Amino acid sequence: MVQPRPAQTGTNGSVSPSAKPPVNDRPAVPPGSDRQPEILTEILGRADIARTIDRIAHQILERNGDRPVILLGIPTRGVYLATRLADRLAAFAGRPTAVGALDITLYRDDLRLHPPRALEETAIPAGGVDDAIVVLVDDVLYSGRTIRAALDALRDHGRPAVVQLAVLVDRGHRQLPIRADYVGKNIPTAFGDDVAVHLTEIDDIDSVELARAVPSTAQLKGKS
Amino acid sequence: MTTAIHPATAAGPVTHGPTPIRMPRHLLSAADLNRSTAEHVLSTAERIEQAIAGREVRKLPTLRGRTVVNLFFEDSTRTRISFELAAKRLSADVITFSAKGSSVSKGESLKDTAWTLQAMGADAVVCRHSSSGAPHQLSAWVDGHVINAGDGTHEHPTQALLDAYTLRRHLGSLDGRRIVVVGDVLHSRVARSNVLLLSTLGAEVTLVAPPTLLPVGVDAWPVTVSYDLDAALAGADAVMMLRVQRERMSGAFFPTAREYSRSYGLDERRRALIAPHGIVLHPGPMNRGMEITPQVADGAGSVIVEQVANGVTVRMAVLYLLLSGEMSGGLA
Numbered sequence: 001m002v003q004p005r006p007a008q009t010g011t012n013g014s015v016s017p018s019a020k021p022p023v024n025d026r027p028a029v030p031p032g033s034d035r036q037p038e039i040l041t042e043i044l045g046r047a048d049i050a051r052t053i054d055r056i057a058h059q060i061l062e063r064n065g066d067r068p069v070i071l072l073g074i075p076t077r078g079v080y081l082a083t084r085l086a087d088r089l090a091a092f093a094g095r096p097t098a099v100g101a102l103d104i105t106l107y108r109d110d111l112r113l114h115p116p117r118a119l120e121e122t123a124i125p126a127g128g129v130d131d132a133i134v135v136l137v138d139d140v141l142y143s144g145r146t147i148r149a150a151l152d153a154l155r156d157h158g159r160p161a162v163v164q165l166a167v168l169v170d171r172g173h174r175q176l177p178i179r180a181d182y183v184g185k186n187i188p189t190a191f192g193d194d195v196a197v198h199l200t201e202i203d204d205i206d207s208v209e210l211a212r213a214v215p216s217t218a219q220l221k222g223k224s
Numbered sequence: 225m226t227t228a229i230h231p232a233t234a235a236g237p238v239t240h241g242p243t244p245i246r247m248p249r250h251l252l253s254a255a256d257l258n259r260s261t262a263e264h265v266l267s268t269a270e271r272i273e274q275a276i277a278g279r280e281v282r283k284l285p286t287l288r289g290r291t292v293v294n295l296f297f298e299d300s301t302r303t304r305i306s307f308e309l310a311a312k313r314l315s316a317d318v319i320t321f322s323a324k325g326s327s328v329s330k331g332e333s334l335k336d337t338a339w340t341l342q343a344m345g346a347d348a349v350v351c352r353h354s355s356s357g358a359p360h361q362l363s364a365w366v367d368g369h370v371i372n373a374g375d376g377t378h379e380h381p382t383q384a385l386l387d388a389y390t391l392r393r394h395l396g397s398l399d400g401r402r403i404v405v406v407g408d409v410l411h412s413r414v415a416r417s418n419v420l421l422l423s424t425l426g427a428e429v430t431l432v433a434p435p436t437l438l439p440v441g442v443d444a445w446p447v448t449v450s451y452d453l454d455a456a457l458a459g460a461d462a463v464m465m466l467r468v469q470r471e472r473m474s475g476a477f478f479p480t481a482r483e484y485s486r487s488y489g490l491d492e493r494r495r496a497l498i499a500p501h502g503i504v505l506h507p508g509p510m511n512r513g514m515e516i517t518p519q520v521a522d523g524a525g526s527v528i529v530e531q532v533a534n535g536v537t538v539r540m541a542v543l544y545l546l547l548s549g550e551m552s553g554g555l556a
Contacts, residue, residue: 103275106275106286106544107284112548116268117548120271157279
C-alpha cells in the first residue's frame with residue numbers, strides 16, 4: 001500500500017521537505033526476517049466495508065442532491081473504491097456516475113527522498129472536471145500530503161466547482177490542514193502503527209487491518 | 225474483531241510501495257538499460273503522456289527548483305528543443321549552452337566547461353558532442369546526472385528509447401518483432417543505440433546497408449546483416465531509415481546518390497513489401513529523395529512526426545527517473 005508516512009522528527013506541516021536533510025521516516029527495523037512482531041487487528045471485514053461504501057454513497061447523494069458528481073480515485077486502492085462507490089451511486093440514484101483515476105506521483109513533495117516510483121494510471125472522464133463536483137477517493141487519510149498533491153494535480157486538469165474528499169479510513173496524524181468530507185471509519189493510531197487496506201480487486205480479500213508494533217523485550221526491560 | 229500476534233511477514237504492512245527499479249546514475253549508452261529498466265522508462269513515459277493528455281496546463285511540478293543544462297557542442301534542432309521542452313514541462317530550470325557563441329569558440333576545453341557547470345550546480349547535464357565518448361568523460365567530472373544526447377558515431381540512447389516507445393505504441397510488445405534498419409549504419413549513433421535497445425526488448429533487428437557503410441565488427445552485434453533490401457523488407461513489422469551522413473563522410477562510400485537511392489532508398493514499391501500493419505520510422509533530419517521518397521515520408525504508416533512528439537514524453541520520463549530519489553541513499 002502506498003501511503004505517506006510522516007517524519008518522526010515532528011515537522012509543523014511544512015510543505016517543502018525537499019529543503020530538509022533526508023529523514024528516515026521508516027521504523028528502524030530493516031525489512032526482512034528480523035522485524036519486530038506486531039499485533040494485527042482486523043478493524044473492518046468484508047460486510048463492514050460493503051456497508052461503509054453504501055453509507056458513503058448515500059452521504060454523497062444527500063450532500064449533492066441531483067447534481068452529478070465525478071469520482072476520482074487515487075491509485076492504487078482509491079481507484080477500486082471509487083469504482084465501487086460509483087456502482088452504488090448508480091444503483092441508488094438510478095443514473096450512471098462518472099469515475100476516473102488521478103495519479104499524484106509527479107506532484108508528491110518527497111520525490112527526492114525516495115527512489116523513483118512507478119507511475120500509476122490517470123484517467124479523467126470525458127468532458128473534464130471544469131465546473132464539476134469532484135469527489136476524490138482514497139483508502140487511508142493520514143498526513144494529508146497525498147490529498148494536497150491530488151488538489152495540485154486536479155488544478156492542472158481544470159477548475160472544478162467543488163472538490164470533496166471521501167476516505168475509507170481516517171487514521172489521524174495530519175501534517176496539513178486537510179479533512180475528509182466522507183469518512184468510512186476513524187481509527188486512532190500511534191506513529192509505529194500501520195493501517196493496511198486490502199481489497200479483493202488486487203488483494204483477494206476485503207479487510208482493513210491495524211498493525212501495532214509490539215515493544216521489544218529490550219524496550220520493556222528498559223521501562224521496568 | 226479478531227486479534228492475533230504473529231511476526232510481520234511479507235503480508236505485513238508495506239512501508240514503501242512497490243520495489244523501486246534501479247536506474248543507472250547516468251544514461252550514456254542504451255546498454256546501460258536492462259530489459260526491466262528499459263520497460264520501466266517506457267511505461268513511465270506512457271503514464272506521463274496519460275497524465276498530461278488533453279490538458280490545458282501541460283506542465284508538471286515534478287522537477288521544480290532543479291537545473292538541467294543542455295550542453296550542445298554539435299548542431300541539433302529536434303534533440304535540443306525536445307530536451308528543453310521536456311525539462312520545462314517538468315518545471316526544471318533549463319540553461320541551453322551551444323558551443324557557438326560560448327567560451328568554447330575561444331578555446332575552452334571540455335574539462336574547464338565541466339568545472340564551470342559543476343560550480344553552477346547543474347542537477348543534470350544533457351550532452352551532445354561530435355566526439356564519441358565525450359559524455360562519458362564528462363560524467364567523471366560533474367556531480368550531476370549526465371545524459372548522452374548523441375556523441376559522434378557512438379550512441380544516442382534517448383533516440384532509441386523514443387523509437388522503441390513509438391514502435392510499442394503501434395506494435396505492442398516488441399518480442400519477436402522484425403525491425404529492419406537501413407542505411408548509413410557506419411556513421412549512425414542512432415543505429416547503434418537502437419540495435420542495443422531493440423534487441424534488449426526482444427526484437428529481431430536486420431541491418432541493411434552497402435558493405436562500405438557497415439562498421440567493423442558488425443558480425444558481433446545481435447543482428448542479422450543483409451545487402452538485399454527487398455528481401456529484408458518482406459513482411460517486416462517496421463522499417464527504420466537512417467540519414468546518409470554526408471558531413472561525416474571523408475571518402476567515397478557509394479558511387480552516386482542516385483545509385484544509393486536505387487539500391488537502399490525507400491520508395492512506395494518497397495514500402496508495400498512490409499507487413500500491412502508495418503510502420504516507417506526515420507530519426508530525422510531526412511534527405512528527401514535520397515534515403516526516403518517524400519511520398520513514403522508523408523504517406524500512410526509513416527510515424528516520423530509522431531516520433532518527434534514522443535521524444536518529448538520519453539525524455540520527460542528519463543529526466544524524472546534520473547532526478548528523483550537523489551537523497552534516498554544511492555538508489556537513484
